[in-house]
Amino acid sequence: MKYLLFLCFLMIFAQYSWAQDVVLLPKDETGKYTYYEVVKSTIKDDSLKMRLLSFLANNRKEIKLRTTSDGKLITANGKLIIQKSLAVISHPSGEINYQFNFETGDGKYRFWLTDFEFIPYQKDRYGNFVPSTTVGIPLEKEPKKSAADQWQDYLQQSSAYAANFAVRLKDYLINKAIPLPSPAEKKVISKTW
Numbered sequence: 171m172k173y174l175l176f177l178c179f180l181m182i183f184a185q186y187s188w189a190q191d192v193v194l195l196p197k198d199e200t201g202k203y204t205y206y207e208v209v210k211s212t213i214k215d216d217s218l219k220m221r222l223l224s225f226l227a228n229n230r231k232e233i234k235l236r237t238t239s240d241g242k243l244i245t246a247n248g249k250l251i252i253q254k255s256l257a258v259i260s261h262p263s264g265e266i267n268y269q270f271n272f273e274t275g276d277g278k279y280r281f282w283l284t285d286f287e288f289i290p291y292q293k294d295r296y297g298n299f300v301p302s303t304t305v306g307i308p309l310e311k312e313p314k315k316s317a318a319d320q321w322q323d324y325l326q327q328s329s330a331y332a333a334n335f336a337v338r339l340k341d342y343l344i345n346k347a348i349p350l351p352s353p354a355e356k357k358v359i360s361k362t363w
Contacts, residue, residue, distance in 0.1 A: 205332035
């Protein structure tokens with residue numbers, strides 16, 4: 171019995187000691203949480219834009235293109251589903267909407283995720299989790315005492331998501347070449363054999 175209790179304690183301790191701490195999102199000069207990164211690149215600007223548009227098309231459930239201008243700025247809106255887990259059971263407790271910006275320059279590009287807003291979920295009459303409101307609560311807003319731990323968890327999940335998103339985006343922009351469209355096959359129709 172002592173060994174079983176000691177083994178359970180050891181497993182719980184090992185689980186918490188291996189957990190990696192997530193660095194929270196920094197705030198910019200306006201006081202908003204922002205993930206910002208500048209990356210040097212040898213890839214041409216137009217190729218970067220094509221690769222980014224391909225990345226956005228492949229991840230259209232998660233992020234949707236909003237505008238692309240003649241200049242060098244591309245903006246998109248994204249959504250992250252926040253999962254709340256109790257022991258084995260997990261369900262969505264809300265979503266975090268954010269804005270994604272991408273800009274190219276000479277020999278480098280930059281991107282940033284900003285305007286994080288939390289929209290809570292509630293169960294509808296069919297048992298589905300749906301947004302309870304359309305108005306988002308900015309993550310910068312200080313939570314009440316009762317919801318402080320939950321709000322901190324939302325911040326950690328959004329920080330981990332932003333870091334993971336940045337890794338996936340950089341990997342895609344570096345490694346994925348966009349296939350050129352193949353020319354249309356010319357059909358020759360003649361009446362003579």
